[in-house]
Amino acid sequence: MKKRRMRTGGLLLLAAAVLTAGAALWRAGKAAPAAAYAPEQVRWIVDAGHGGEDGGAVSPSGVVESGINLEIARRVDGILGFYGEPALMLRTEDVSLHDPEAVSLREKKASDLHNRAETVSEYPEATLVSIHQNIFQQSRYHGTQVFYAPTGGSQELAQAIQSAVQTSLQPDNTRESKPIPETVYLMNHVPNRAVLVECGFLSNPEEERALQDPAYQTQLAAAVAAGCLNHAGE
Numbered sequence: 513m514k515k516r517r518m519r520t521g522g523l524l525l526l527a528a529a530v531l532t533a534g535a536a537l538w539r540a541g542k543a544a545p546a547a548a549y550a551p552e553q554v555r556w557i558v559d560a561g562h563g564g565e566d567g568g569a570v571s572p573s574g575v576v577e578s579g580i581n582l583e584i585a586r587r588v589d590g591i592l593g594f595y596g597e598p599a600l601m602l603r604t605e606d607v608s609l610h611d612p613e614a615v616s617l618r619e620k621k622a623s624d625l626h627n628r629a630e631t632v633s634e635y636p637e638a639t640l641v642s643i644h645q646n647i648f649q650q651s652r653y654h655g656t657q658v659f660y661a662p663t664g665g666s667q668e669l670a671q672a673i674q675s676a677v678q679t680s681l682q683p684d685n686t687r688e689s690k691p692i693p694e695t696v697y698l699m700n701h702v703p704n705r706a707v708l709v710e711c712g713f714l715s716n717p718e719e720e721r722a723l724q725d726p727a728y729q730t731q732l733a734a735a736v737a738a739g740c741l742n743h744a745g746e
């Protein structure tokens with residue numbers, strides 16, 4: 513019990529430090545520059561889900577997932593870079609990463625995911641952190657939930673991120689991290705340690721509002737980064 517309390521305390525301190533540094537970094541409007549790391553140096557790959565024609569989930573009021581994913585992913589990337597952790601992003605703009613040969617939306621989506629998996633696989637030592645937003649038919653559901661790939665170490669990292677979000681940002685969130693469904697292509701086609709963070713529900717009006725707020729995006733990114741950093745240090 514004592515050990516557990518100490519660990520939680522340490523995590524809280526780290527989350528607070530990351531939140532403070534992250535907020536300062538983003539207030540200053542300075543993201544860490546996109547450094548060109550050697551493949552073996554890259555420790556984190558931050559994936560902003562969807563993009564371009566594939567907007568992902570769309571809220572009842574028309575808010576598109578891909579834009580929020582990018583805002584949060586940029587912040588996660590910036591905060592990890594700020595802490596000296598070499599990270600790279602799979603996309604930094606509102607684009608789909610499909611081959612030029614792909615024509616239909618279905619082909620573009622398949623090509624985009626295939627290309628993401630291929631890039632991630634080129635950095636097998638790096639950890640993939642994929643950023644998404646959730647949606648559900650009923651509006652009452654809210655809160656971050658982290659999913660993990662079947663690869664080694666993924667579950668532990670997912671738990672660390674879930675716990676960092678809960679302790680620093682969502683004290684009432686009782687969700688547990690879960691294995692990723694087999695239908696999620698990217699997470700099942702990479703050899704890397706990999707987690708997918710469903711940051712919140714676009715179908716919940718309150719959370720939909722928060723997810724569009726730059727300050728909340730920074731807090732969320734800082735909590736995700738804290739989970740990553742806390743876990744990386746173990």
Ligand SMILES: [Zn+2]
Pocket residue numbers: 561562568569577644645
């Ligand atoms: Zn998504």
